[in-house]
Amino acid sequence: MKESFIQQLKQSLATAKKIVILPHRNADGDALGSALALNHFLSQKDCQVKVVSPNDYPSFLKWLPGENNVLKYNQTPKLVRDSIREADLIFTLDFNALNRIEDLTTIVRNAPGKKIMIDHHEAPEDYASLKYSDPSMSSTCEMVYNVIKSIDDTAFNKEIASCLYTGIMTDTGSFRYPSTTAETHKVIAHLVEVGANGTEIHQKIYDSSSFNRLKLLGLTLSNLVKIPELPVVFMTLTQNELESCNYKKGDTEGFVNYGLTLNNVIFSSIMIENKSEGKIKMSFRSQGDFSVNDFAKTYFNGGGHHNAAGGMSMVNMKATVSLFKKAVKEVFLQLK
Ligand code: 5GP
Ligand code: MN
Numbered sequence: 001m002k003e004s005f006i007q008q009l010k011q012s013l014a015t016a017k018k019i020v021i022l023p024h025r026n027a028d029g030d031a032l033g034s035a036l037a038l039n040h041f042l043s044q045k046d047c048q049v050k051v052v053s054p055n056d057y058p059s060f061l062k063w064l065p066g067e068n069n070v071l072k073y074n075q076t077p078k079l080v081r082d083s084i085r086e087a088d089l090i091f092t093l094d095f096n097a098l099n100r101i102e103d104l105t106t107i108v109r110n111a112p113g114k115k116i117m118i119d120h121h122e123a124p125e126d127y128a129s130l131k132y133s134d135p136s137m138s139s140t141c142e143m144v145y146n147v148i149k150s151i152d153d154t155a156f157n158k159e160i161a162s163c164l165y166t167g168i169m170t171d172t173g174s175f176r177y178p179s180t181t182a183e184t185h186k187v188i189a190h191l192v193e194v195g196a197n198g199t200e201i202h203q204k205i206y207d208s209s210s211f212n213r214l215k216l217l218g219l220t221l222s223n224l225v226k227i228p229e230l231p232v233v234f235m236t237l238t239q240n241e242l243e244s245c246n247y248k249k250g251d252t253e254g255f256v257n258y259g260l261t262l263n264n265v266i267f268s269s270i271m272i273e274n275k276s277e278g279k280i281k282m283s284f285r286s287q288g289d290f291s292v293n294d295f296a297k298t299y300f301n302g303g304g305h306h307n308a309a310g311g312m313s314m315v316n317m318k319a320t321v322s323l324f325k326k327a328v329k330e331v332f333l334q335l336k
Contacts, residue, residue, distance in 0.1 A: 031094035033167030058250020096124035141167030158195030
């Protein structure tokens with residue numbers, strides 16, 4: 001983190017009266033955890049802070065301290081629009097492309113407040129006047145930790161610690177992805193010292209599955225396909241299959257990772273149909289050198305990180321599977 005970022009941030013905070021914090025659409029543990037932690041921290045100062053989410057997020061995040069005060073655009077659109085337009089500062093957390101907040105893109109782009117990006121995805125857009133962007137970081141939560149520590153290292157408490165622990169844990173696959181550094185573990189150690197309970201947080205996030213979700217996982221795994229001769233697997237879920245297990249938002253979180261538990265598989269994908277939006281949401285995960293970020297960008301209008309990315313297909317499932325197989329063959333034959 002650059003010293004100049006902290007100096008400019010401190011100057012901006014000194015005069016700000018109204019602050020809005022935005023996680024990306026379909027917030028995950030890192031996006032919501034970082035937004036709520038920053039909210040707890042800034043609320044200690046003399047200003048009004050609101051966390052504004054483009055839409056709802058999975059129920060396994062709904063125990064996070066402060067979650068009940070989050071404003072959701074799909075529930076209170078006028079309040080959200082007004083809050084963004086009136087804000088002196090707009091923090092955008094865990095994303096670096098304004099289209100990640102979908103319906104709020106234009107409202108945020110045109111808002112007069114100063115935009116501040118804190119994010120760890122590659123290739124940031126240029127919408128923010130103040131940027132802390134570092135793709136080598138494990139998570140936006142680890143970056144927010146650095147920000148809080150630099151401004152006031154006495155500010156940490158149980159609420160902030162629990163939110164930050166959650167995002168670091170979820171974005172590092174429980175501290176096992178290569179982005180997990182010695183520094184990450186030191187941050188976690190400090191968060192535990194100031195009140196985060198790792199066992200409890202792990203249980204709340206990972207051991208809170210509904211019966212239907214576990215059945216859906218079974219169905220997904222029964223749909224697993226290995227591409228012959230290549231270290232690649234994919235899974236599919238149609239809208240009918242989702243409905244047969246009474247699908248709720250967030251139920252498919254983590255399913256794609258099961259593909260990588262196979263020996264000699266380095267690339268796993270899941271394709272999930274959303275009939276009402278007329279698209280198929282694709283998730284990509286890899287191990288090692290293979291960049292799913294490049295793959296998502298080249299073939300499926302998406303992006304993300306080197307080993308975890310997502311994209312979109314606007315044709316039906318059968319056609320999407322064909323496109324995926326063709327893309328995989330093209331990429332892996334080039335690699336040979
Ligand atoms: P997931 O597969 O869990 O939805 O996303 C994995 C990673 O890829 C996340 O870091 C997410 O921010 C990013 N990502 C997912 N979908 C998209 C997309 O459509 N476009 C871009 N640019 N990034 C995405
Ligand atoms: Mn993240």
